[in-house]
Amino acid sequence: MQTGLYEPVIGLEIHIQSKTLSKMFCGCDARYFQSDPNTHTCPVCLGLPGALPVPNKAAINYCVKLAIALNCKINENTKFDRKNYFYPDLPKGFQISQYDSPIGHTGNMEIPSPSGNKTVRITRVHQEEDTGKSIHENGETYLDYNKSGVPLIEVVTEPDFNNKEDVTTFAKRLRQIVRYLDISNADMEKGEMRFELNISVKSSSTKELPNYKVEVKNIGSISVLEKVIELEIERQSEILESGQTPIQETRGLIDMSGKTASQRTKEAEAGYRYFPEPDIPLIELNKAYVERIKAEIIELPNEKLARYINKLNIDRDIAENIISDPETYQAFEQAISKIDNTIVPLFAKWYAVEYFSLDQAQKHNDFKLEWLTEIIKKVEQREITRTSGKEVLLASFTTGVMPDKIIEEKGLRVISDSNELESEAQRVLEGNPKAVSDYQKNPNVLMFLVGQVMKAMGGKADVKIVTEIVKSKLKSNG
């Protein structure tokens, strides 16, 4: 099969649990992770007869905030609707969701792509409630309603992706955005961010969208999402190759390898018998309110990235690393607020490469990120070597002792006294006559000899000075 002939058409639905204190329509504690089953429940989220939903204002604020961040238009008059279907983990027999007037619609998000920036259109951002959880064990099904009624934001994209890399980039960027907005931790291991994939495959030569769509539900991680896309492209391309059209259906994950199986042929949307939720009055999101929410929105990942690259002269890859989550960029920005602009790109590099590679669990309470500046300065001024710099960082990090003190204690200051270096170089040259005589034929010998001097100096010599000395000695010898 020639895969180049086909390309996927992909749209995403992303569910994000908001980190409100209470649930969407009742006062139950929404932070249920690892709680005993059915301990975060009340008549409302258990769907007991007579119980009524009262919308959570904070959750609506969060949803509006995300909609604004995704450049959506905000519906001035929004409402909740009932999505009716039967399932044991859906206690009311309907989910309170939004149908024809979602909080936000018609937005977009820019993502970096190998072929330049790409715009993904956002169809809608709406608020709904999570369902309970069915646990299948020993042939029995148990129901835990702790999750029932937890606020859930749904983001729907247009079918604007034609490769899995863009999907991944988008998913990661969206996760960053909700973390920046502080509306969700989007921790996938806790199920706080989940994906539904709409994927079909078409011939690369046509612009027309395929006349079928396969939906894969409940994907809990970005890596599985990637695998599912790979396997679906393969599966659907094969069907197309054989002259058939894949059937419109909903598929479910079998395991974490990304393998899926057909669950059911997709029911039409109206099968949910949507109608306005009569227990909740219409909600007005007027301009003043939207402006107020907008004012709360801080610099988002794309803007931050652009500023890091253009204003702070940080390399793109390094910048991407630093902006990846709020904790990381916050620590960075706090540290650089106290240092000279010219050193910032270097600081960023050390921060993203050396500092990130440290085991954060070993961090000493007294350690301050600003100390990294001292280390960088010392390295730049050749007071210590780069290798020593890393050693000092690690020691400071784990012991909380200031870099200066460590340099002192460990005697890491570079030896730049040329007399001392000269005599050491002389000793090395004299001890390696063969190498010295090979120098004319093999210039690599220089590096070998420099290495020997450095070794003799315990790594604490300025390698540039040593090189100069060795070079001039070799020349004078020759």
Next chain:
Amino acid sequence: MKRPFELTVKEALELMEKGELTAKELVTSCLNRVRDMEPEINAFITICEDSALRKASQIDEARKKGEILGRLAGIPYTVKDVYNTEGIQTTAGSKILEGYISPYNATIIEKLDGQDAILIGKTNCDAFGFGSSTENSAYGVTRNPHDTERVPGGSSGGSGAAVSYGGGLFSIGEDTGGSIRCPASFCGIVGLKPTYGRVSRFGAIAYASSYDSVGPMTKDVYDNALILSVIAGKDSKDATSSPLPVPDYTLEMENTLKGKRIGIVKEYMNQGVDTQVKQAIDQAIEKFKGLGCEIAEVSLPYTEYAIAAYYLIGISEASSNLARMDGIRFGPISEGSDWQERYMNTRGENFGAEEKRRIILGTYALSEGYADKYYHKAQQVRALLKADMVKAFENVDILLTPTMPILPFKFGENSSDPLKMWLLDAFTVTINPVGVPALSVPCGKSESGLPIGMQLIGNHFSEELLYQFARNFEKA
């Protein structure tokens, strides 16, 4: 002298205040009356004898000690069995909730309890409020105390019958399309469907959420106003409850009606109204004229679409509201090979015919390809009905109609023809989609002594005005 169960709330409160009656005597009198009447009437699904007597003693004790008591201290009452009562069975008149013990109280129960009223039992009704005769209850029919061959009206028929015979001094009914007013009319008592949002619906098992109204059923107008004053108000647990302040509804009811305008709805009087009912209404109109009221004819041109619109929206919401009755978390559950089969068996075996009829029709009305034709079209009609009604109130203070077009009918007389039964609610159902308040007040009796009720309809939140009309009428 009246026996205690024959007293109104006001009379009983005065006697207890004076020390001439104890709560225990009053509750005992009502419970004895219930024991005497129930074999024939069947107004109750559950009787709470022990807890009622215990609470009566506590209140008497507290009164003796001079403690401050609630506004309804020692008054025995009932609620329609659609209200959740902690620790007491709540069935909604359906087998699908048989034996269900709720873990929480409806807001109105909390409020009445807070005023020291005493719940003596929970009354029979058409399952989930689906009916106008209380013939659709899984717990047997309720008979009309005025003529046990006849229905008490519905769906709050048990409440109507109980108040009428003295099984408690008042009841809280629930009105989705006349379910308080119809039995009030058929049982000769006063029943209010308040403005939508005036009384919290929290804990009231839903029929049609955008219609459901919680209201008092009482022996007279004063009692009704008193109970509404206690149960009305904003509830943080009901997003549709109104924040408007609650007046003491008993204060303005004696004010004169001079110069007030009453509208008679042209379209309503054309719709096959029984001659005895029409006569009683004509006499009531004359009486109001005598009280200084002006009478004007009013037109509500969309009336002919009202019943269809009412039912389409009502059954649509009902089909969704009843989806939670799945046997998983409460109520009986049937066997089945998988969860879907268990669902189907549970619902198939425990819902009655009328529940199934409304669920199926409502599901259909909301389904793909039909929602525009039925549900959405009905919502458009609803908007027109509202506009119609609001316009009518530009010229008149209230509207006056018969509550029911016919006299209380015999068992089975209408139940073989569901459509005919639905049409009986012509005057009452129109009110709920609009959301305005309507009060049913006795206005005479038929030749054979059957009660006849008139319906006074006011603009949104005009309950005070309705009581003023009703109280002046009652007194005259």
